[in-house]
Structure formats: structure tokens, C-alpha cells
Amino acid sequence: MKVAIAGRANVGKSTLFNRLVGKRLAIVDDTPGVTRDRREAEARLQDLSFTVVDTAGFEGADDGTLEHRMWSQMDRAMDEADVYLFVMDARAGVTPLDETLAADVRRRGKPIVLIANKAEGRLGDLASLEAYSLGLGDPIAFSAEHGEGLSDLRDALVEAFGEVVETVQDEEESAEGRPVSVAILGRPNVGKSTLLNQIIGEERMLTGPEAGLTRDSITVEFAHGGQNYRLVDTAGLRRRARVTEALEKASTGDTIRAMKYADAAIVVLDATMPFEKQDLTILDLVAREGRALVIAFNKWDLVPTPDESIRAAREAASRLIPQAAGVRVIPVSALSGRGVDKLMQTVKDAVERWDTRISTGRLNRWLEMATQRHAPPSVGGRRIKIRYMTQAKSRPPTFIAFCSRPDALPDSYKRYLINGLREQFDMPGIPIRLLLRKGDNPYAKD
Structure with missing residues (x-):
């Protein structure tokens, strides 16, 4: 009922x-x-x-x-x-x-x-x-x-x-498994609710020229390409200094919770004013939470030089969001529906990569080649040795490297390893976590 x-x-x-x-x-x-x-x-x-x-x-x-x-x-x-x-x-x-x-x-x-x-x-x-x-x-x-x-x-x-007289109909499931939860995030008035309406094909969300229309995080069930989705439309996120009213603080908290419990996030940018400071703050928040990330470049129909703009946007995304290097940037028009199917296929691909599992054997064969190509540095006159790597979990992909002096390994070398993992195992735009542990000395006496 x-x-x-x-x-x-x-x-x-x-x-x-x-x-x-x-x-x-x-x-x-x-x-x-x-x-x-x-x-x-x-x-x-x-x-x-x-x-x-x-x-x-x-x-x-x-x-x-x-x-x-x-x-x-x-x-x-x-x-x-x-x-x-x-x-x-x-x-x-x-x-x-x-x-x-x-x-x-x-x-x-x-x-x-x-x-x-x-x-x-x-x-x-x-x-x-x-x-x-x-x-x-x-x-x-x-x-x-x-x-x-x-x-x-x-x-x-x-x-x-x-x-109420109920009519029960047998329906075949169009998709298998639990729904993929996708949060739609962005600044106020970039077209998040309009995009959700276009994705599901109906006027489900209230839209209009007024900024800040959405207050609650609204969840909508939806199936696309054989996969069930749980789309979550959220309130626009403004800079913290501008959020003063209790009502807007509640809306902001609701948005943050929706992002933390999502599998993936579509961050909507205004293609006519992309990569503003608040956009980067939202993208960094998603990457730090380890969600699968896709950027929707909305209002694409208003861009005068599409080819040049998309190249610049993709270069800027990799440069400004290094923790999710290679993140996919999809041009869309929430009003006309252009690019929406490609956006959802990209989300599906991103979630599959976010759920990647890599065998320990493949990891260590890659690690051996990576350390031969670029050996860990010497710190204090002693070279750091990385002996072994394994994957602790997926969603997001999390790896543990056992080395002789984990506290001394520079961040630059950690970034080298993370970027190598992302490139070798086809995880563009996926936040990767690398944890360092001190390896046991096999020659140590009990």
C-alpha cells in the first residue's frame, strides 16, 4: 500500500x-x-x-x-x-x-x-x-x-x-542484485534536479530558476541497462561560511549523509562556470570519502566551443583532482537529455571499477616491476624496501604494502604507486587507498 x-x-x-x-x-x-x-x-x-x-x-x-x-x-x-x-x-x-x-x-x-x-x-x-x-x-x-x-x-x-482492491501482477525483475546508490551533488542551481528528472524520464523533482529549491535528499528507484539504481537528489552545497540558517545547515547535513552512504557520486558542474572553488571542495570531499566519481558537465548546449571546452575540462579534472586522476567528464544537457545515457553507462563502469578485486599474485608481479623501474628512495642513508602488497578490500580499492620503514616512505612515492595501480589495473578516476605496514623480518629470532 x-x-x-x-x-x-x-x-x-x-x-x-x-x-x-x-x-x-x-x-x-x-x-x-x-x-x-x-x-x-x-x-x-x-x-x-x-x-x-x-x-x-x-x-x-x-x-x-x-x-x-x-x-x-x-x-x-x-x-x-x-x-x-x-x-x-x-x-x-x-x-x-x-x-x-x-x-x-x-x-x-x-x-x-x-x-x-x-x-x-x-x-x-x-x-x-x-x-x-x-x-x-x-x-x-x-x-x-x-x-x-x-x-x-x-x-x-x-x-x-x-x-482498497489490490491487483497483483507477476513482474520479472529487470535487474539483478541490490540497487547501486548514486548521489547527485553540486553547487546550488547547477541543474541536479533537472538532470535526475531527465534520467528517469518524468518530472519527479521540483525544478525552476530559483536557487536552493531542493532541501531534503530525495531517493528515487530507477532501472537502466539491466541495473537497478537508487538515485539521490541532494540540496546544493554552498561554502560553509555562507551556511548560516538552521534550515540550510540541516539540508547540508542531509546531503553529506547521502554522499557518505552512496556507492557513487555524480558531481554536476555548470559548463559555463566550471571548477569554481566550491566545485573543487565537493569533488575533494567525494574523493576523500572514497566514492566512485563521475563528473557531469551540465548546460553543454550553452558552450560555444564544445571540442575545445571538453578537452580543457578533462585536463583540468586530472590536474585539480589528483586523488581521482583520470575521472570521467561527461558533457550533458539536463534540459534536452543529451549525454544522459552515456552518463549512466559511465556511472555503471565506474562502480564496477570501484568494486575491483586484484589477485595478490598480479599485484606483486606489478610491484616488482614498479620498484625496479623506480626504486624506493634512501632516507637517512638507508634504502626503504617494499616486500609485499595485497588488497585488503574493495569499494574503494584498498591496498596494504609491507615495507621496512613505512613512516619514512615519502608521500611522492606513495602517489607513484597509487598512480601506477590506477593505470595498470584500469581504474581511472577511482579513489585508491594505500596503507603501509611494517613487514615482519623472517630472520628475526623469537
């Missing part, structure tokens, strides 16, 4: 969403209109399991405005849902906006559970009586913040689910 939470702004929909999901996924703030895009998650309420959808608050708005685009996203969520949770503020009472939205919900002809939120304490039942005037059935006196009324909500959902 898919359950959509509907209501006007600031009645506690996101707090209810977090309560049903069991963790703080949606950003909550006293500011009205925090939620803009619809967000889905798996919810559990006692013995019930279902998908719950958080939506933007309903506000009257003219065509073409941000509020109207937010309502369009809410309208799509309502169309896809099986049951509605209609939330009103018991403290504020029924408002004209509540009545307008209630009339729209009634016309849709789907089961509705009416929740009178913020009805804490002994006066909660009295405060919720006014909700009867909406004509949506018996209201549940509820407190999303304190968890009061959950048993009544469970009983109402059981009744609502019973009214």
Missing part, C-alpha cells in the same frame, strides 16, 4: 512522516513550506507495513509560481497513492485552505484517514472536534511530535486498506 500525507503547510506532515518511518528522514523546522519535493520511505506501524509519501504543504498559488509547482508535485503523489492521511492543525482549527484541500481529496474517491495533529494532552479530543466539519469522517486526535494516537491510526489504516 502507498499512503500519501496531505495537508496545508506547517501542520506537522513531515513530523508524522518521520514518526511512521521510525527515523528522522525529512527535515523538520517551524518555518512553513520546508518540504518541497515528495519523499517516499518504507513505514511500519505495529503490524502494518506500507510505503508513506511526504508531500509539500498545500497553499493557494498562481500558475507558474514556485508554490504552484510544489502543488503539482503533491498532486502527482496523490494520484499514485492508495490511501490519504489528511492532516490538519487541531490548535489552529479548520482554515479555508483546509476546506479547499479537503474538497479536492474527497473528489478523488480514495480512502481517507483524518488526523487532527497537535492535539496533545487532555484537551486533545475537544480540540479535534472541529475537524468533523471537513466531511472526511471521524478525526483521530493525534500528536506526531509525542507519538500519541498511534494505535487509533493503526486501526483506521487497517479499515482503509480493506477498502
Whole structure:
């Protein structure tokens, strides 16, 4: 079952969403209109399991405005849902906006559970009586913040689910294995949400000329080329000094968490203003976290000299991001869809390389040739010996080299080894970690 939470702004929909999901996924703030895009998650309420959808608050708005685009996203969520949770503020009472939205919900002809939120304490039942005037059935006196009324909500959902006639269809899996999680990152207003919409082929995310539209990290399931993906659209990352409001700090924290839990990251750059300082900060953050990295050079249709610009971009990427040397730079147009298929194929290839496993035999044959070609330096009159190398793990590829004096090996030689690994074993753009350990002396006495 898919359950959509509907209501006007600031009645506690996101707090209810977090309560049903069991963790703080949606950003909550006293500011009205925090939620803009619809967000889905798996919810559990006692013995019930279902998908719950958080939506933007309903506000009257003219065509073409941000509020109207937010309502369009809410309208799509309502169309896809099986049951509605209609939330009103018991403290504020029924408002004209509540009545307008209630009339729209009634016309849709789907089961509705009416929740009178913020009805804490002994006066909660009295405060919720006014909700009867909406004509949506018996209201549940509820407190999303304190968890009061959950048993009544469970009983109402059981009744609502019973009214829905389900059609079960057998579907073949189009992809195997767990989904690949891909975070879409970048500065504000570089086209991240537009790119996600173009990838999945529908207007899933709220877009527009306004900077900072996306606040929550929104996850969308998607299949492409026989592989399941979990795409995560994120809020734009500004310089830390400019992030002052609590709401933007919450959005930034949400973005960082999405990146840390992703398998790969698509960093979107504005092709008309590429490699600004904040772009490099984001790219460095992804590389330090060890995620598979692909750069989407967006707004390519606005570049006057495409061939020259892409050559310069690829050279700049290798020079400015040495920890992910050879990272793929794909020119795309999020508006027209140009380059999107190539971008997703590049992401798939990057994740496969990020998951690379190299046998110990191949590693040590390469190590022998690499040290013969360029021997480790002498430090303090004593030459450092690298005896053995093995791969500790993948995702990202992590190698351990056993040497005589790990603390004395210069960083420049470590970079030589890492670049050699990347070139020899076909891992362009993949962050590689090399750990040094002191090798045991086989001639030492016990």
C-alpha cells in the first residue's frame, strides 16, 4: 500500500512522516513550506507495513509560481497513492485552505484517514472536534511530535486498506542484485534536479530558476541497462561560511549523509562556470570519502566551443583532482537529455571499477616491476624496501604494502604507486587507498 500525507503547510506532515518511518528522514523546522519535493520511505506501524509519501504543504498559488509547482508535485503523489492521511492543525482549527484541500481529496474517491495533529494532552479530543466539519469522517486526535494516537491510526489504516482492491501482477525483475546508490551533488542551481528528472524520464523533482529549491535528499528507484539504481537528489552545497540558517545547515547535513552512504557520486558542474572553488571542495570531499566519481558537465548546449571546452575540462579534472586522476567528464544537457545515457553507462563502469578485486599474485608481479623501474628512495642513508602488497578490500580499492620503514616512505612515492595501480589495473578516476605496514623480518629470532 502507498499512503500519501496531505495537508496545508506547517501542520506537522513531515513530523508524522518521520514518526511512521521510525527515523528522522525529512527535515523538520517551524518555518512553513520546508518540504518541497515528495519523499517516499518504507513505514511500519505495529503490524502494518506500507510505503508513506511526504508531500509539500498545500497553499493557494498562481500558475507558474514556485508554490504552484510544489502543488503539482503533491498532486502527482496523490494520484499514485492508495490511501490519504489528511492532516490538519487541531490548535489552529479548520482554515479555508483546509476546506479547499479537503474538497479536492474527497473528489478523488480514495480512502481517507483524518488526523487532527497537535492535539496533545487532555484537551486533545475537544480540540479535534472541529475537524468533523471537513466531511472526511471521524478525526483521530493525534500528536506526531509525542507519538500519541498511534494505535487509533493503526486501526483506521487497517479499515482503509480493506477498502482498497489490490491487483497483483507477476513482474520479472529487470535487474539483478541490490540497487547501486548514486548521489547527485553540486553547487546550488547547477541543474541536479533537472538532470535526475531527465534520467528517469518524468518530472519527479521540483525544478525552476530559483536557487536552493531542493532541501531534503530525495531517493528515487530507477532501472537502466539491466541495473537497478537508487538515485539521490541532494540540496546544493554552498561554502560553509555562507551556511548560516538552521534550515540550510540541516539540508547540508542531509546531503553529506547521502554522499557518505552512496556507492557513487555524480558531481554536476555548470559548463559555463566550471571548477569554481566550491566545485573543487565537493569533488575533494567525494574523493576523500572514497566514492566512485563521475563528473557531469551540465548546460553543454550553452558552450560555444564544445571540442575545445571538453578537452580543457578533462585536463583540468586530472590536474585539480589528483586523488581521482583520470575521472570521467561527461558533457550533458539536463534540459534536452543529451549525454544522459552515456552518463549512466559511465556511472555503471565506474562502480564496477570501484568494486575491483586484484589477485595478490598480479599485484606483486606489478610491484616488482614498479620498484625496479623506480626504486624506493634512501632516507637517512638507508634504502626503504617494499616486500609485499595485497588488497585488503574493495569499494574503494584498498591496498596494504609491507615495507621496512613505512613512516619514512615519502608521500611522492606513495602517489607513484597509487598512480601506477590506477593505470595498470584500469581504474581511472577511482579513489585508491594505500596503507603501509611494517613487514615482519623472517630472520628475526623469537
